[in-house]
Amino acid sequence: MAADTVVAEQETTGRRRPALSPSRAADFKQCPLLYRFRAVDRIPETPSRVQVRGTVVHSVLEQLFALPPEQREPDAAREMVAPAWHDVLAASPELAALFDGPADPELGTWLESARALVDAYFALEDPRRVQPEACELRLEVELPTAGMADPVLLRGYVDRLDVAPTGEIRVIDYKTGSAPREVFEAKALFQMKFYALVLLRTRGVLPRRLQLLYLADQQSLNYSPDEAELDRFERTLTAIWTAILRAAPTGDFRPSPGKLCEWCDHQERCPSFGGTPPPYPGWPEPDSAGDLERDAREQDAQ
Numbered sequence: 001m002a003a004d005t006v007v008a009e010q011e012t013t014g015r016r017r018p019a020l021s022p023s024r025a026a027d028f029k030q031c032p033l034l035y036r037f038r039a040v041d042r043i044p045e046t047p048s049r050v051q052v053r054g055t056v057v058h059s060v061l062e063q064l065f066a067l068p069p070e071q072r073e074p075d076a077a078r079e080m081v082a083p084a085w086h087d088v089l090a091a092s093p094e095l096a097a098l099f100d101g102p103a104d105p106e107l108g109t110w111l112e113s114a115r116a117l118v119d120a121y122f123a124l125e126d127p128r129r130v131q132p133e134a135c136e137l138r139l140e141v142e143l144p145t146a147g148m149a150d151p152v153l154l155r156g157y158v159d160r161l162d163v164a165p166t167g168e169i170r171v172i173d174y175k176t177g178s179a180p181r182e183v184f185e186a187k188a189l190f191q192m193k194f195y196a197l198v199l200l201r202t203r204g205v206l207p208r209r210l211q212l213l214y215l216a217d218q219q220s221l222n223y224s225p226d227e228a229e230l231d232r233f234e235r236t237l238t239a240i241w242t243a244i245l246r247a248a249p250t251g252d253f254r255p256s257p258g259k260l261c262e263w264c265d266h267q268e269r270c271p272s273f274g275g276t277p278p279p280y281p282g283w284p285e286p287d288s289a290g291d292l293e294r295d296a297r298e299q300d301a302q
């Protein structure tokens with residue numbers, strides 16, 4: 001199958017309901033209150049130039065694989081950067097505020113830095129030799145949970161899925177930052193294990209390789225999961241969802257301050273920083289879950 005723009009691994013039927021994505025699960029693990037602000041209150045966060053550049057580069061790499069293999073050249077990819085930025089801007093006009101107008105010289109520098117990341121991708125692999133099954137693939141599965149009315153609904157997007165003629169699966173995720181130090185590798189792999197588990201449960205195939213491509217320093221982090229590990233990981237996700245549902249009726253999502261607070265957009269409303277959270281809006285209605293999904297996609301793009 002050629003690389004599709006967005007392919008649903010499992011189309012949802014009926015009403016959509018809140019799902020657990022890798023980003024939201026990681027948020028809850030880091031700080032339950034941060035999870036609430038993002039997934040329940042849905043308080044908008046201000047995207048940085050770095051984050052938006054990540055979205056643009058992901059878009060370029062997705063479009064690159066829509067070309068016939070012989071046309072997947074660095075120059076073709078570089079030429080996609082400015083149009084990809086314009087597409088992102090058309091979808092989210094408020095991002096124009098990141099720059100001081102189209103003539104802002106910092107815009108030119110920023111676009112060139114996006115081209116440099118696209119160039120870096122070609123140092124990691126030759127896209128002419130890759131024929132993905134899908135790009136921007138939505139993965140979704142329900143995990144049964146003992147003693148709970150609703151199963152856990154897992155939902156995420158993989159940047160690219162390669163399937164060999166032998167049926168072996170490779171999951172690829174692009175990161176526009178640098179490879180994490182060893183201590184942070186587990187966090188980086190959390191997302192990949194999430195995808196591996198969903199693929200194992202939906203296709204009955206254990207992905208052979210999970211690969212994170214870090215463009216900023218041209219590093220690749222490879223990992224081969226085993227089934228027993230994914231079974232344990234499933235129990236971890238179920239425990240996270242159980243804890244979320246326990247807090248959901250009353251909004252008892254507590255702050256858990258740590259080093260990452262430095263990058264949190266919500267300090268002004270966080271009790272750990274002297275703030276007061278807004279009134280709890282209640283657990284999201286099922287049909288409003290689509291916005292959570294988009295939020296999660298944007299978070300995963302970095």
Ligand code: SF4
Nearest residue numbers: 031255257261264270
């Ligand atoms: S500032 Fe820290 S403790 Fe407060 S919501 Fe953000 S991550 Fe949680």
